[in-house]
Amino acid sequence: MELGGYANKVAWVDLSAGKVDFKPIAEDDARKYIGGRGLGVKYVFDNGPKVDPLSPDNILCFMNGPLTGSEANMSGRMAIVTKSPLTGTVTDSHHGGWSAARLRWSGYDGLVFKGKAAKPTYVYIHDGQFELLDASEVWGKGVHDTVKHFKNKYGEKDLTVITIGQAGENQVKFACWVNENDRASGRGGTGAVGGSKNLKAIVIKAEKAIVKASDRDAWKPAHDRALKNIMAEENITSPRKGGLSVYGTNVLMNITNSIGALPTKNSQVTSYGENAEKISGEYINANLLVDNPTCHACPVACKKEVEVKDGPYKGLRMESVEYEPAWSVGANCGNNDARLVAKMIDLSNDFGFDAIEIGHPISIWMEASEKGYTNGDGKIAWGDADGMTNAAAMIAKREGLGNVMADGAEATAKHFGHPELAMTVKGQGIPLTIRAA
């Protein structure tokens, strides 16, 4: 069968048995459920609706589509698909960088994990080898130290590390997988599923091997048309001219604020007034920006690498302050300090949990503190820097109130148990809250 694009090979890993089967993609599936998300959702659906997300029976899929690893624009993204411990339904969350392309250049469309390893385990894919190895050395480490460990061990060249941090190991329900230090597949708790399987990291070493179109005559005009749209000066994607390219996704902060659509202080109001500017893409561009990295095959370069040059987080260098995390740990936590926003996102990436979700339980605690509903849990003020960074550590380690917050916003609101507090609706992508009162 000629599927075109696909490597036509998925690694099905039984972690309980320590075995891997390499299987082709059924042609019918490839055509009906085209792309990484489609195939992953199909596999999770076939695995059954009654599976406990944190049990060995759940499957965890790292999936590519048929364009991955080719020269197609913006094709360097990977979908992680599983049954979510946070929402109880299927979740798919995507990251950029180079891991998707490197997986494809290694000859795979996807990796699907089932079961539970007897001890901490990582996968190392290199030189035609697929190895399941002991991860005890990095179990307990954060994302940044884990990446450093594998770079020291295998060399930086052509290397990708996708890993969980302490949050995934401790099955925080919004723990995630983080690729190359800062690119998170943030939503839905995919990292907790990894932790429940004792799966710490996917390490891939692969030289560039651009995937060629099987029908070059059909490919070229379609590719050129897409590129023309991306490069057009009037579009937000226009390199170094459009809003997405110049300011990253945080170009949205001032826009959403100006139309009264920026949930603020646990969504009690929908505008952060003049404070929004202080955590906006424009402010960060003018004050903290040091580089504009990109993903495989993308001329947009929406990633914004920042460095904090003064204050308590001086020396922090990270990528990047995206709009949704900046909203979550910024406006929604009553925090107008861009440097603290960068610190909180970096902590989220290092502990390995979703920097969008984290602002919900913390802001609920803040509102509970303001209104005196803390029931002996202690108080945290809006924008309290030490309180926020301590809360992040408490959540990652499931310590004290952090053990409640680690189960998500809904559990946190229920814990404080007052009808005036916001209840976050189960869902993904949209910071939607309703109020019981």
Ligand code: SF4
């Ligand atoms: S640089 Fe930005 S726009 Fe380009 S693929 Fe990566 S995430 Fe997408």
